[in-house]
Amino acid sequence: MKVVSNxxxxxxxxRIGHLDSLRKLYDVVHISTEVYNEVVIAGAGxxxxxxxxxxxxxxxxxxxxxxxxxxxxxxxSLGAGEISAVFLAKELAADLTLMDExxxxxxxxxxxxxVVGCIGILEELYRRREIADLRYVYQELLRxxxxxxxxxxxxSLKQFGIASL
Numbered sequence: 001m002k003v004v005s006n007x008x009x010x011x012x013x014x015r016i017g018h019l020d021s022l023r024k025l026y027d028v029v030h031i032s033t034e035v036y037n038e039v040v041i042a043g044a045g046x047x048x049x050x051x052x053x054x055x056x057x058x059x060x061x062x063x064x065x066x067x068x069x070x071x072x073x074x075x076x077s078l079g080a081g082e083i084s085a086v087f088l089a090k091e092l093a094a095d096l097t098l099m100d101e102x103x104x105x106x107x108x109x110x111x112x113x114x115v116v117g118c119i120g121i122l123e124e125l126y127r128r129r130e131i132a133d134l135r136y137v138y139q140e141l142l143r144x145x146x147x148x149x150x151x152x153x154x155x156s157l158k159q160f161g162i163a164s165l
Contacts, residue, residue: 004030004089005098007038007081010058012100012118014048016140019055024130025121029058030092032084036060063087078103089113119148119156126160135162 003026010031013019022029031039036052043049052058063069063084072083082104089097090111097108100117108115116124118141126134138153142165154164 001026001096002030002092002094003028003096003098004032004085004092004094005035005058006085006101006104007031007035007043008100009098009118009121010035010039010052011043011046011048012141012146013121014051015144015146016137018122018125018131018137019048019051021125021130022121023055023057024128025124026096027057029098030061030088030094031058032081032088033060033062034080034084038079038081061088061092064091076107078107082107086111086113118146119152123156123160134160135165138165 010019013022040049040053065087069084069087072087073080076083082099082101085097085099086104086108089108090113095114097113097115098117098121099105099108099115105115105117122131122134122137125131131137135157138157141148150165157164
């Protein structure tokens with residue numbers, strides 16, 4: 001399965017101690033050079049920077065359509081990470097794109113890509129019994145002040161028959 005990620009799922013999962021859990025779902029996660037620069041270079045010292053730079057299962061892949069990417073960056077109201085992740089996912093014919101931002105997800109879906117965010121990733125980890133306490137993980141998201149819709153978390157917990165937050 002080919003998977004491409006934007007910065008936010010990597011950073012979010014690192015902040016709650018679950019970046020390495022991605023490897024339990026996907027053998028390799030591709031990120032664009034722009035996403036690498038956002039997480040590791042510009043984000044030096046921040047959650048996820050060191051972990052992403054040291055993994056052997058996150059592969060940095062440049063976007064080949066440099067002109068198209070540059071044009072898209074001037075037109076879109078999205079950052080370079082989101083747009084480059086969509087471009088890379090299309091170029092690699094990715095099976096899945098990991099992205100949390102609403103506008104980025106919408107662009108990816110409009111481009112025919114399958115998209116999942118952190119909540120979907122955490123739900124899959126819970127289904128596979130890689131996470132024992134989903135409620136605790138969601139509480140950690142909130143403790144870390146990660147922007148997430150409380151109704152989404154409550155709906156997710158309800159789906160699994162877990163008490164609400």
